[in-house]
Amino acid sequence: MRFMLDQAQTDFGRTVDRMLGGTDTPHAVRAWARGEHAPGRAVWGRLADAGVTSLAVPEAYEGVGPLPVELGVAYVAAGRHAVPGPLAETAAAAVLLAGLAEGGTARSGQVAEDWLPRIAGGRALVTLAAADGGPYALDADAADAVFAVEGEELWLAPGHGPVQPSFDPARRLARPLPGGELLARGPAVAAAAARAADWAAFATAALSLGTGLALVERTAAYAGQRTQFGRPIGSFQAVKHRLADALIGLEFARPLLYGAAVALTSGPSGGAPPSGPVGDVRAEVAAAKVAAGEAAYTAARTALQLHGALGYTDEYDLSLWIRKARALRSAWGSPSVCRARVLAP
Amino acid sequence: MARGVRRPGASLVEWLLFEEEYYAAGAPGRVSQNGISLLAPTLFEHGSAEQRARILPPMARGETIWAQAWSEPESGSDLASLRSTARRTDGGWRLSGQKTWSSRAAFADRAFGLFRSDPAADAPHRGLTYLMFALDAPGVTVRPIGRLDGKPAFAELFLDEVFVPDEDLIGEPGQGWRIAMSTAGNERGLTLRSPGRFTAAARRLVALWRERAGEAESDAGIEAASLRDRVADAVIGARAYELFACAGASRLAAGGSLGAESSLNKVFWSELDIALHETALDLLGPHGELSDAADDPDAPGPWSDGYTFALAGPIYAGTNEIQRDIIAERLLGLPKGRR
Numbered sequence: 267m268r269f270m271l272d273q274a275q276t277d278f279g280r281t282v283d284r285m286l287g288g289t290d291t292p293h294a295v296r297a298w299a300r301g302e303h304a305p306g307r308a309v310w311g312r313l314a315d316a317g318v319t320s321l322a323v324p325e326a327y328e329g330v331g332p333l334p335v336e337l338g339v340a341y342v343a344a345g346r347h348a349v350p351g352p353l354a355e356t357a358a359a360a361v362l363l364a365g366l367a368e369g370g371t372a373r374s375g376q377v378a379e380d381w382l383p384r385i386a387g388g389r390a391l392v393t394l395a396a397a398d399g400g401p402y403a404l405d406a407d408a409a410d411a412v413f414a415v416e417g418e419e420l421w422l423a424p425g426h427g428p429v430q431p432s433f434d435p436a437r438r439l440a441r442p443l444p445g446g447e448l449l450a451r452g453p454a455v456a457a458a459a460a461r462a463a464d465w466a467a468f469a470t471a472a473l474s475l476g477t478g479l480a481l482v483e484r485t486a487a488y489a490g491q492r493t494q495f496g497r498p499i500g501s502f503q504a505v506k507h508r509l510a511d512a513l514i515g516l517e518f519a520r521p522l523l524y525g526a527a528v529a530l531t532s533g534p535s536g537g538a539p540p541s542g543p544v545g546d547v548r549a550e551v552a553a554a555k556v557a558a559g560e561a562a563y564t565a566a567r568t569a570l571q572l573h574g575a576l577g578y579t580d581e582y583d584l585s586l587w588i589r590k591a592r593a594l595r596s597a598w599g600s601p602s603v604c605r606a607r608v609l610a611p
Numbered sequence: 612m613a614r615g616v617r618r619p620g621a622s623l624v625e626w627l628l629f630e631e632e633y634y635a636a637g638a639p640g641r642v643s644q645n646g647i648s649l650l651a652p653t654l655f656e657h658g659s660a661e662q663r664a665r666i667l668p669p670m671a672r673g674e675t676i677w678a679q680a681w682s683e684p685e686s687g688s689d690l691a692s693l694r695s696t697a698r699r700t701d702g703g704w705r706l707s708g709q710k711t712w713s714s715r716a717a718f719a720d721r722a723f724g725l726f727r728s729d730p731a732a733d734a735p736h737r738g739l740t741y742l743m744f745a746l747d748a749p750g751v752t753v754r755p756i757g758r759l760d761g762k763p764a765f766a767e768l769f770l771d772e773v774f775v776p777d778e779d780l781i782g783e784p785g786q787g788w789r790i791a792m793s794t795a796g797n798e799r800g801l802t803l804r805s806p807g808r809f810t811a812a813a814r815r816l817v818a819l820w821r822e823r824a825g826e827a828e829s830d831a832g833i834e835a836a837s838l839r840d841r842v843a844d845a846v847i848g849a850r851a852y853e854l855f856a857c858a859g860a861s862r863l864a865a866g867g868s869l870g871a872e873s874s875l876n877k878v879f880w881s882e883l884d885i886a887l888h889e890t891a892l893d894l895l896g897p898h899g900e901l902s903d904a905a906d907d908p909d910a911p912g913p914w915s916d917g918y919t920f921a922l923a924g925p926i927y928a929g930t931n932e933i934q935r936d937i938i939a940e941r942l943l944g945l946p947k948g949r950r
Contacts, residue, residue, distance in 0.1 A: 269857035270865070486943040501948030503932070506939030510878070513938060517875050521854030522847070553847040605843035609817065 271339065271524070279339035282316050286347035292583045298350035299435035303408045306350045307391070313344070314388020322357040322465065324364050327382030332361065334465075334527040338472045342523075345476020345594075348586045350436045352393040352405045354469035354598060358462040359394045359413050360385050365458035366420065366450050374450045377422075381411065395423075395442050398463035399598045402430070402439035413449075414442040415459040422447040434589035464551045467598040468526050471551070471558035474594045475523055478516045478562030481569040481587050485509060489572055505572055512568040515561030519554065526554040552599065552607035559595040559604075566591035623860040630805030637811070637913075640920075645715055646670040646677030650723050653741070653794045657782040665778075666743075678716035678746065680724030680768055681791075684709060688933050690725075691736040691788060695770060697726035704728075704742060704780070706750075706773040714927070716766035717755035721745050725787045732785070739787035743779040750774070760902065760919045804880045804924075806853040809887065812917065813849035816842055816891050819914075823894045841890040848883040855879070871941035874934040881924030881931060888918035 271279070289312060294305035313319055321337040323329025331337070337357060344353055360382060367378035384390035395403040396415035406412045406426035414421045423442035430439045486509055489500030499505050529550040566588045570577040577584050595601065621629070641647070651670065654663050669675040686693040695708025706726055716722060723743045732738025746753055750773040758764035782790045820842045855876065859869055869876075891914040892899035898909040903916035925931040939945040 268861050269854060270861040482943070486939075486945060490945055497948065498946050500939070500945035503936065503948065506943075506945055506948075507932070507935040509943055509945070510935035510938035513943060514875050514878055517872075518848075518851040518855055518879055521858050522851050525850070525854045550850075553850055556843070556847055557851060602840060605840045605847075608843045608846055609820075609839065611821075 269521070271335070275335060275339055278317075278336060279343055282313070282318060282340045283343040283346060285312055285316055286343055286349065289347075291347045291349055292586055295348050295350045295436045295586050298405075298408070298438075301407060301429070301438070306408070309349055310351060310388055310391060313340070313349070316340075318344075319356070319388040320386040322360040322364075323382050323386035327364065327378060327386060329360070329382065329386040332364075332530070334468065334530040335524060337469065338523055338527045341469050341472035342476040342479070345473035345478075345590075346480045348436075348477065348480070348590060350405075351391060352403075352409060353473060354466045355393040355399075355404050356385060356391060357469045358396075358466035359392045359411075361465045362394065362413070362415075362420070362458050362462035365461055366454060370450065370454060377449050384410075394462065394466070396459050396463055396466075398460070399466060401441055403442050404597075405438050406440040406442065407438055412442045414446075415455065415462075418452055418455045419448060420450040420455050420459070421445070422449055432593055434593040436586065436590070437593050460548075463598065464530065464548055467555045467604070468523075468530060468551045470594050470598045471519070471523055471526070471554045474555075474558040474562040474591065475516060475519055477587050477591050477594060478512070478519075478558070478565035481562070481565040481584070481591065482509060482512050482516060484584060484587070485512075485565075485569040485572050499572070508568050508572065512561070512565040515557070515564050519557035519561045522550075522554040522557045526550040549608050549610065552604035555599050556601050556604045556608070559601055562591040563595045623863055624857075627805060627807070627856060627860055631807035631810065634805070634807035634811035635814075642676050642715060642718070643670065643673050645679050645719075646675070649679060649794065650677050650743075653723075653781060653790060656793060657741075657790045661778065662781070675721060676715060676719040678713050678719035678722040678766075680710040680713050680716070680722040680744075682710065682712045684711050687712075688930050691739070693725060693727060693739070695724075695726050696730070697728045697740050697742055697775070699728075700774070703774055703776040704740075706742065706744060706770045706775060708770055710768040710770070712756075712765050712927075713768050714765050716746060716753055716768060717763040719746055722768065723781070725791055728784050728787075736788040738785055739791075740784045741781040741787035741790045742775050743781065744770075744773055744775045748773050748775075758919065759922060760916075762919075804884075806849070806856045809849040809880065809883060810853050812887055812891075813846045816845050816887060816894075819891055819894055838890060838894055841886070841893075845883070845887040845890055848879075848886070852876075852880055852883060871937050874929075874937040875942075877928060877934045878925075878931045878938075881921075884921035884924050885918075888914060888921045892918055 289309050291309060294309050298306040317330065318340040320329040321331045321333045321340065323331050341353060363378045363381055366374040381390060381392065385392060390410045391408060392411040392413060393403040393406050393409040394413045395401060403412050403414070403426060407429055412423040412426055414423045424446040425443045426440035427443060428440060432439050486500065489505050489509065490498055492499050529547045569584060570588055573584060576582055577588065579585065599607070647670065651667060654666060670677065681690060683693050683695060695706065695710060697704045697706055710724060713722065721743060723741070725739045726742055727738060728740040729738030744751070750771040752769040754767040755763050756765050756767060820838065859872070863869065892911060895911050895914065898907070899911055901907060901910045901915065903912055940947055
């Protein structure tokens with residue numbers, strides 16, 4: 267039994283993290299928020315070069331996946347650098363299309379052929395609206411395709427409605443327009459959509475964890491150099507203990523995230539070891555989503571409080587992570603919805 | 612442990628599995644805990660072959676019950692300021708002073724602890740020596756102290772020129788702090804509270820919640836519904852702790868160490884333990900007030916005793932405030948400050 271990342275997975279995470287550290291993601295995030303997608307797409311291009319966009323796509327469609335552990339590792343790094351765009355939605359859409367193609371109709375096989383190689387290569391950035399994620403499609407204005415699940419139907423939407431401002435301006439929400447092309451229909455759509463929603467929640471949890479880690483790291487650095495009453499504020503216990511609690515939340519979300527990744531690897535019938543208190547794949551993902559979402563949100567509140575007024579400003583880059591933590595907390599399953607899933611019989 | 616006089620007879624992962632089964636079976640609390648989780652690892656790392664052969668087998672058989680003698684009336688969180696002394700004498704040491712909150716000392720046979728052997732040392736944590744002594748030795752007075760619910764739990768120890776032979780010195784004189792901290796900082800974060808305690812309790816909590824939620828349809832359903840999120844959080848916390856502990860065991864097995872990460876552990880499990888038991892007692896409504904000694908058919912039984920036990924968690928083995936200082940300074944790199 268091994269309950270830790272192997273060397274290759276650790277190295278992969280470091281590579282992605284270092285690569286993103288070398289790009290000016292705050293610039294890309296601010297441009298994205300204005301509807302200028304070129305710098306953000308350039309970051310996605312580099313993620314594709316590192317192999318990140320191929321992780322949810324099966325080998326049959328030019329991907330290397332599904333590799334949820336590696337995707338988790340990469341998305342934690344993406345969250346740490348606040349990469350903009352429909353990261354969770356693109357991975358979930360890939361799982362959805364691949365799931366429908368498997369044993370599906372000729373049409374669903376063709377849809378997978380059309381989109382999955384482009385997703386794997388980072389040439390297509392797609393988004394997805396489904397019941398589990400609410401009525402909006404994230405970053406529909408930037409996406410090359412807007413997929414919409416309605417009950418047992420999968421549609422390629424003809425476009426999207428007006429972009430609705432989000433608490434996180436870099437998350438651009440829009441409703442898919444009705445109609446378009448009906449890609450698949452039947453119980454298989456609902457089943458594949460449920461699996462895709464688990465992947466979206468898992469990916470969102472990974473992004474949350476990375477977001478929270480960035481907030482704690484930045485705040486610890488700030489508290490170490492900001493001086494009041496003649497000493498660094500980070501030497502005061504009131505400050506230390508708040509940061510320590512934020513870190514505890516994140517460090518205990520981490521094993522749940524990788525536990526969920528292992529559960530996703532073993533498929534719908536696999537999941538937790540029989541000893542675990544959490545039931546199945548859906549419950550494992552939900553547990554990770556609650557823990558990572560709440561921990562990142564706590565980290566955001568801590569970061570905001572310990573930076574004082576500086577943290578409350580738009581112009582200071584900390585705001586990019588603070589706003590994202592709040593938005594990710596409710597994306598693809600609010601804490602309450604996920605807690606109910608953990609206890610579902 | 613049975614065959615282990617030079618090293619533990621079981622791996623950490625095997626230990627985790629054993630603990631899981633132990634708690635799943637609802638087995639009772641163990642009087643041997645101080646010896647097994649603290650003294651034994653210390654002897655594996657710092658003791659002599661003779662000490663391991665002499666001390667570990669009766670400890671493993673439960674024939675010798677061990678107590679810890681660390682805190683003093685004036686030295687709690689600031690343990691290194693302790694004042695009880697160990698003075699050299701022919702063939703051994705003489706211990707004098709007062710120890711308190713000595714877990715299990717009210718009924719234990721022997722104790723281990725830190726004593727100041729060199730009052731002239733240049734820093735408080737230097738000049739401390741790690742020694743073992745018998746609680747029925749001449750010069751030892753044990754005054755039991757009841758815990759919050761009155762049950763015997765710990766004791767005050769008054770030591771007046773208590774003789775300790777050289778064979779009961781662990782490691783070198785003056786190295787006591789380093790020896791104590793090496794076990795505290797590494798495995799203790801993992802072995803002090805096994806995840807099995809929480810996974811088993813979380814499963815029982817879910818069963819209790821389902822049972823109460825079923826009943827609540829006929830009377831006050833609102834309470835049960837509002838408690839659902841807390842039940843879920845207990846389940847999530849137990850699962851997180853289980854996986855965190857397994858990851859730690861994997862790292863140790865791969866030759867790594869835990870270090871300050873065991874402080875993350877300590878704060879997490881101690882708060883989880885209280886939240887979990889509070890939730891159970893709240894689910895029990897008016898019956899939650901009854902102690903574990905109550906024999907009413909609706910009495911909370913082990914939940915009540917578990918709650919009382921859990922309340923001590925954030926205090927012992929280094930208060931959670933001290934653990935948060937360690938996390939902030941060693942894991943987040945924040946500057947040291949006045950405590």
